[in-house]
Amino acid sequence: MMTKIAFVRKKEIPPSAPPITEVGLIGWLRQNLFSSWLNSILTVLSVYFIVIMLWDFIPWAYGGxxxxxxxxxxxxLDPDVACFSVLTARWKQLLFGLYPAEEYWRPTLTFIFLLLAIVPILFPKFFRFFWFSIIYPGLAVWLLWGGSFWSISIVYIGLTLGALFFLTLIRRYLKNYMIAAILAFLFTAVFFLFISSPLVGLLNVILPISLPFVESLKMGGFTLSLIVGVTGIVASFPIGILLALGRQSNLPVIKMICVGFIEFIRGVPLITLLFVASVLLNYFLPPGTNFDIVLRVVIMVTLFSAAYMAEVIRGGLAGLPLGQHEASASLGLTYWQSQRLIIMPQALKISIPGIVNTFIGLFKDTTLVSIISLRDPVGLASTIRADQKWNGIYWELYVAIGLMFFIFCWGMSQYSQYLERKLKTDK
Amino acid sequence: MKKLFLGVLTALALAAGGTFAGTLDDVKARGNLLCGVSTGAPGFATVDDSGKDVGFDVDYCRALAAAIFGDPMAVKFVGLTSAVRFTALAAGEVDILARNTTWTYSRDTDLKQTFLGVNYYDGQGFMVKKELGVKSTTELDGATVCIQVGTTTELNLADYFKENGMSYEPVPTADNAESQQQYLAGACDTYTTDASALHGTRVNLENPDDHLVLPEIISKEPLGPLVRHGDDNWADIGRWVLNALVIAEEKGITKGNIDSWKDTKDAEIHRLLGTGDDDILAMVGLPKNAMYNAIKAGGNYGEIFENNLGATSGINIERGVNASWTKGGILYSPPFR
Known part of the structure; x- marks a missing residue:
């Protein structure tokens, strides 16, 4: 006997809308801000504090x-609002320091080129433009400090000739890398010692290209922060890698040098190193020696950052299973091959947050140079306040400087997150 | 060990100093004067909106450059923080330090420097709100005082209150900027630092008339330019350029009227401006009209004061003890002969 079925649904029930408390704005609020009593209290408190801050800040800044x-x-006019006029009057100094006004295009161009030069490094898609990143450092030095074009290019010419000499030796005459390298080094040394200066003189006569010289005393503002920060970042990375590898080396001398360097530099505050650069080095150099103060500072900042970088990368190396080393060795790869192909790509990937952390820290630490009299934005702030017209201005200057630093540091942080997402292989 | 290290450093510094041919020759060979100034001290040294160095100390160095080269612009200003100023001078990074520096015994002797004189008699003062009703520092018993820690002003303050049998409660701050903010926020009844800085700060407060810089000065802070030990000729040049500016004010020689003294009967003026027969400036290796150029650069002492610290500058510091001795001050130059 057939069961009598009173009703059979012909169609599926259309899905009803989720309860209003679970979706949309309300749902989001419930999930994220008011999911528990504790969270609700924290949310209310946070909103309260944000509101009272903005309540004062917005009219102050907006009506400035x-x-x-x-x-x-x-x-x-109105004492209760910001006096941003100081920025109107001084923004050029905050950006360029005391750089001569008619030459402002040079640091500007250097900065634009900087953006172009880092693109091939940051995004593999554009790697074919890597040659520009190679010539950029020389170009930047020439643009910023000026002088003869040839006295900078000669460095590139010399190094290129040395490299060509090395390659020719290897291809044609020699099998031994070590001897070829030593010969190429001697060749390059001879070039720089005896040939380069007459050659520069000659080139200057044939085709004089030069920019007015601007001394380091005039460098300042964000230009200086970027010079110190970017050079420190770029140079400390490879040095840091070498130090990290050296620290793990089986050769006791190399290991001892690396450990000693890292521990010494990390044991000393950056400001101490900057004082050494600014004050102590002069005692040891013959008077009249013009060892550029910006160069001295850049070297110290680089060494400081390299020591930290080495430890960050060592952390990445330690995070790699031993099997990776053994596997690469069993494939018959040499030390450098296995580092290049197997170890470093993985170790660096693990270390990205730490590396970028060090970079950001380094960039912000460049403000310490104000203590040794360099006119970075923070140093300039006190110079500007010493002008009676602006004596007594604090917040406006520091807000502006803070904002500039934030933009750069936030940019670095965003890139590192992009890189982490891109390199993420363990889905 | 530390002593040994410092000893070695000093020896090196001296050895380094010994190789100088003579600072004047070095300066002439270089073509410009390297003058160490403050990176920012209101009235004394800073850069203006157009990036030009300005200030009381800056004008002194311009006068010195004018004396040597006949060109007040033949000088490079090296901004120095107080942390590095003395080493920069000792290491030869600057030829002269004109950086509102207090002349003290130990700086003169232990640090092996030669002070060239006093170009500004400063001293520690107090600022109070007028509504407090205090007219003199002797009425400050029991006050809260904002004070920069680790400075001589902190020690002076303690000494002064102790001497006068008064008590105070210190509110420590890191620098003048913080002192000012604390004072305005009402964290302290009064704040203390060099009087010149107090005046500059007061003018730019929201209502300057609500605040008062008390008349008492509780410490001596004679500021002046200085050079390294070991080159007396160079020190003489710096000292006498400063003196020339003071004498010029005393005699009424100004930037504007400097060319109208040719017929004066005052022999000292002729010697000073190089309009007479004897060329006494050759003794230090300067051209005959060196002091003429120095005064022409930024005017006499009074004019430089007026432009950088006085009414024209907006800082409005009174001449007070910094007036010429003929006008009741203590500014007094030895005769130019």
């Missing part, structure tokens, strides 16, 4: 004066 001639004028 931009076109007065002095702080006095600002105060006479």
């Amino acid at each position: 004066h931009w076109n007065t001639k002095s702080l006095r004028e600002c105060l006479d």
Whole structure:
């Protein structure tokens, strides 16, 4: 006997909308901000604090004066709002320091080229433009400091000739890398010692290309922060890798040198190293020696950052299973091959957050140079305040400087997150 | 060990100093003067909106450059923080330090420097809000005082209150900027630092008239330019350029009227401006009209003061003890002969 079925649904029930408390704005709020009593209290408190901060900040910043001639004028107009006129009057100094005004195009161009030069390094898609990244350092030095074009290019010419000499030896005459390298080194040394300066003189006569010389005393503002920060970042990375490898080396001398260097530099505050660069080095150099102060600072910052970088990378190396080393060895790869193909790509990937952390820290640490009299933005802030017109201005300057640093550091952080996502293989 | 290290450093510094031919020759060979100034001290040294170096100390160095080269612009200003100023001078990074530096015994002797004189008599003062009703520092018993830690002003403050049998409660701050903010926020009744800085700060407060810089000065802070030990001729040049500016004010020689003294009967003026027969500046290796150029550069002492610290500058510091001795101050130059 057939069961009598009173009703059979012909169609599926259309899905009803989820409860209003679970979706949309309300759902999001419930899930993220009010998911528990504790969270609700924290949310309310946070909103309260944000509101009272903005309550004061927004009218202060929004109504700010931009076109007065002095702080006095600002105060006479309306003392309760910001006096951004100091930025109107001094923004060029905050960006370029005391760089001659008619040459502002040079640091600007250097900065634009910097952006172009890092693209091939950051994004593999553009790797074919890597040659520009190679010539950029020389170009930047020439643009910023000026002088003869040839005295900078000669460095490139010399190194290229040395490399060509090395390759020719290897291809045609010699099988031994070591001897070829030593010969190529001697060749390059002879070039720089005896040939380069007459050659520069000759080139200067044939085709004089030069820019007016700008001394380091005039460097300042964000230009200086970028010079110190970018050079430190770029140079400390390879040195850091070598130090990290050296620290793990089986050769006791190399290991001892690397460990000693890392531990010494890490044991000393950066400001101490900067004082050494600014003050102590002069005692040991003959008077009249013009060892550029910016160069001295860059070297110290680089060494400091390299020591930290080495430890970050060592952490990455330690995080790699021993099997990776053994596997690469069993494939018959040499030390450098296995580092290049197997070990470093993985170790560096693990270390990305730490590396970028060190970079950001280094970039912000460049403000310490104000203590040894360099006019970075923070140093300039006190110089600007010493002008009676702006004596007494604090917040406006520091807000502006903080914002500039934030943009750069945030950019670095964003890139590192992009890189982590891109390199993520363990889905 | 530390002593040994410092000893070695000093020996090296001296050896380094010994190789100088003579600072004047070095400066002439280089073509410009290297003058160490503050990276930022209101009235004394800073850069203006157009990037030009300006200030009381800056003008002194311009006068010195004018004396040597006849060109007040033949000088490079090296901004120095207080942390590196003395070493920069000792290491030869600058030829002269004109960086509102207090002349003290130990700086003169232990640090092996020669002070060339006093170009500004400063001293520690106090600022109070007028509503407090205090007219003198002797009424500050029991006050809270904002004070920069680790400075001589902190020690002076303790000494002064102890001497006068008064008590105070210190509110420590890191620098003048913080002192000012604390004071305005009401964290302290009064704040203390060099009087010149107090005046500059007061003018730019929201309502300057609500604040008062008390008349008492509780410490001596004679500021002046200085050079390294070991080159007396160079020290003489710096000292006498400073003196020339002071004498010029005393005699009424200004930037504007400097060319109208040719017929004066005052022999000292002729010697000073190089308009007479004897060329006494050759003794230090300067051209005959060196002091003429120095005064022409930025005016006499009074004009330099007025432009950088006085009414024209907006800082409005009174001449007070910094007036010429003929006008009740203590500025007094030895005769130019």
